[in-house]
Amino acid sequence: LMWLGVVFGWESMGNYCVFLFSLHTAVYLVRAWFCFDCVAHLSQDEGSVNEINITNHVKEGSERADPRQFELRKVLGQGSFGKVFLVKKITGPDAGQLYAMKVLKKATLKVRDRVRTKMERDILVEVNHPFIVRLHYAFQTEGKLYLILDFLRGGDLFTRLSKEVMFTEEDVKFYLAELALALDHLHGLGIIYRDLKPENILLDEEGHIKLTDFGLSKESIDHENKAYSFCGTVEYMAPEVVNRRGHTLSADWWSYGVLMFEMLTGTLPFQGKDRKETMTMILKAKLGMPQFLSQDAQSLLRNLFKRNPGNRLGAGPDGVEEIKRHSLFSTIDWNKLFRRELHPPFKPASGRPDDTIYFDSEFTAKTPRDSPGCPPSANTNQLFRGFSFVAISDEESQPPQNININMSSVQQLHRNTAQFSDAYDVKEDIGVGSYSICKRCVQKSNSMDYAVKIISKAKRDPTEEVEILLRYGQHPNIITLKDVFDDGRSVYLVTELMKGGELLDKILRQKFFSEREASAVLHTITKTVEYLHAQGVVHRDLKPSNILYVDESGNPESIRICDFGFAKQLRAENGLLMTPCYTANFVAPEVLKKQGYDAACDIWSLGVLLYTMLTGFTPFANGPEDTPEEILARIGSGKFSLTGGYWNSVSAEAKDLVSKMLHVDPHQRLTAAQVLRHPWILHKDQLPMYQLNRQDAPHLVKGAMAATYSALNMHVPPVLDPVGRSSLAQRRGVKKLTSTAL
Structure with missing residues (x-):
């Protein structure tokens, strides 16, 4: 039916x-x-x-x-x-x-x-x-x-899982713990849920889960009484539901295991080429346990995937207490969890209560x-x-007590249903990237200058960038997001205008530049990066063109880190990001080798920037005549020189910091906090004020940068497709799995 x-x-x-x-x-x-x-x-x-x-x-x-x-x-x-x-x-x-x-x-x-x-x-x-x-x-x-x-x-777990492929074990543990309490509440009322899947688990404004959709639930059931309906989503059905021999509350704990497996691996434990084969696998197939999962995770899965429902964890007389006592949840304070005092791994971003960035602009733009x-x-x-x-x-x-407070411009994002052109006049181009174009614009209401980044939605999903700017754009050295528009084809990010230009351009044009000045610049940038890393954000694209001055003063305080198009929000303290982005001279070696990488890649990029500030040339490209193969080989090897020539006028402390920031092994590379504690940064007021003997050829630096970009263009960066094209969505026929009730 x-x-x-x-x-x-x-x-x-x-x-x-x-x-x-x-x-x-x-x-x-x-x-x-x-x-x-x-x-x-x-x-x-x-x-x-x-x-x-x-x-x-x-x-x-x-x-x-x-x-x-x-x-x-x-x-x-x-x-x-x-x-x-x-x-x-x-x-x-x-x-x-x-x-x-x-x-x-x-x-x-x-x-x-x-x-x-x-x-x-x-x-x-x-x-x-x-x-x-x-x-x-x-x-x-x-x-x-x-x-x-x-x-x-906050959307649902299907959407988030589709975008991220899989969650870290810490993510999964948190969601499973909250879900266990929700299921226990239902079971205490004698209710079998019977349709557990990511689509039916929602996220509130804090990132806590909310279970929804009780269309298939069955009440007045305990472990002695059974229901016989064939209902649910077949991939999540317990064997006793599939064979229609009667099921009890314990059927939910099998589905709980399926959900856990999917969140940890990005795949379903039992899925055939069609519905019939899937049902056969649920009844008979041996579980293929991924060995990269922790022993605790594997143990819980094995105890949930018991085909005899009486042997399944959670089916005993203690119910959910069996789940809560499992070693996977040993770090969970269940009382604090119930009181919502534990912090979720993901908090949906929004500037004001009625932001709708997680909803389709096809509808939100309508009157x-x-x-x-x-x-x-x-x-x-x-x-x-x-x-x-x-x-x-x-x-x-x-x-809410503060519903009528005066809100900043950032907190008023997404309030407009008007088009970008209704509020701003577009002026000249500022820069062009692979996925976007940046232009100067003038707000019609007050004639103030801003910059607008126009992102093609067909080429890139800007959601992560918008989220990060909404959360962290109030930091004094991070570009401020003023407004957002979405016309269905493009997203328009209106930001403050960087009137001082790119940091490296200004430094290379500067006739007098000392180590003390270089230290002050790096201190400001690294302190901002440390703030981002502490929030679980890596920028991943810290090339000089993304570090600019908001005015022409040249003061370190006017530095802004811009363009978070490749930025990523980490989910665990040791989580490695598996989506490489490629940016010329400022890509860490492990990225080119397509290995996982974490916040250390940002430090590597800052090391390249410091190298260039001190000497006037880049560490891995000498000029436009370098071949792509040569540049890529140097980046991959991590070999660079710190002796002779222009390095003779650079202090030993500066060389030591450069070498530790550019270490080829990300695990031995300094963290942002360690960079800030390095003597060259900590005692910057004692550094020499004399002129650095640098290569006075800005055009060569630009040429070296261009050659590196050209080399990396040979390695086409991955384009993030819409959620519907993810492996999860493809596996499900480019749609959410539908439920069945017979």
Whole structure:
């Protein structure tokens, strides 16, 4: 049987709104909440309904809501049955609170399987947990149904996993721990969840999970009673669900293991060429355990993948306590976790509460308008009698205390539905890159000069860059993001204008330049890089053209690190990044060798910059006549000279720092904190003030840089495709896995 949600047609939703627009979720939530006092007499097979009685239900002490109490802010998604809006409550004790409002047309809804409707009603009335999505209001007009839910702007785990391929073990441990508490809450109410997968796990504004979609859940179950429905997403089904011999709460722990395996490896443990083969593998195939996983992770997986549900971890009399006691979770403080006091591994970036950077601009750019619904049939009106619902208020539902504070320009990002050209006039080009072009622009409202970076979405996903600038752009030496526009084809990042030009250009043109000045420059840059690394961010493209002066003073304080197009946010203290980016002379050797690399590559790039500041030439390219093969060989070997010629006037401390920053082994290379503690930086006020004897040929440096860029252009950098083209999405037929209910 095809689910109502399947016909909703949400395939056109963007990668960042999958959790709100999975329409089978919307339909089953509708069916859960329109039937609040549903009485059914069931036959033995759970399938036939002799009587359905629907009565109105409004919780004591609350009052009904209606559409006039909500201000439409943005369109988050749209399908054939209705729309999803970002709304703000404008009356009542929760005035100012943001919600997601799903508006469904009665006339186009077909209601089937009313037994599951009653089950969902009972589940959602009972459930109240920090890691489970919450319904706040449900109401109706003559033609429409309205569901007011948590606005969860962090997207879902499917989208994040599709972009990152796999998570670090620390990431997975955190998500699994929160998920275990959510499942335990459901199991304590006698509810089997039965549809655990990344698409149904959402992230809130802090990065904590929220479990959603109870369309396949079954209540009034304990370890002695069984359910027999064939339902769920086949790749995540437990063997006892596949063979239809009856399943209990322990079926969820098998699915929990599948999810864990997928997050750790980027692949599913059991997946054949078709549905039938997948089911056979679940029943009979031997698990291929990846040996790169830790012993603790392997142990937990083996204990979850027990085909006899009675032997499965979590199925015993202690339930979830068996999971919590496993060695993988030995570092988890479960009380702090429940109180949401532990920091999630990923926090969605946003400048202000109603930012929608994780949602498809195809919808967010539209004018929010709730059009009239078609008149429903008389039967439909009767069916939705008793739809209204108001949740009992608690501390979590109170409006934010600072909702009306004055916000900086950065915090007002994504507020515009207008086009970039409505707010700015474009002027001359500043620079052209592989994926973007930078131009000067003038804001029409105040005639102030800014720079705009125009990124082609077909060539590059700018989400990571926007996130990083939103989070860290307030640092005094990081370029400030002023505004963001998205016209569907390009993203426009409006930033402060770097009027002082590139750092290296200014230094090379400077007639007098001393070691003391070089130390002050490196100190400012390294201190900024240390800040980024402490936040888990690596820049990965610290070439001179990305380090500029905001004004013409030449003071170190006016230095800005720019262009975070290749930057990456790390997820673990020892996490190695496996997506190489290539940038000329400033690429670390291990990147060219296509090995994993971490924050040490930024230090290597700063070492190249220091080398060039001190001598006036680059360490791995002498000029435009160098062949690509020669340059690449030098970079790969890590060999460079620190003796003779221009190095004779450079102090021993400076040479020592250069050699340690350019060490070919990233594990022996200095960290940013160690660079800042080096005597050449720590005692910069004692460094010589005399003129450095440098090569006075800026054109040769430029030529060497150009030759290196040309060499690396022979090695075409990888282009990040949309999420839909990831291996995860390809494995699933370029879409999220659909659930089945029979």
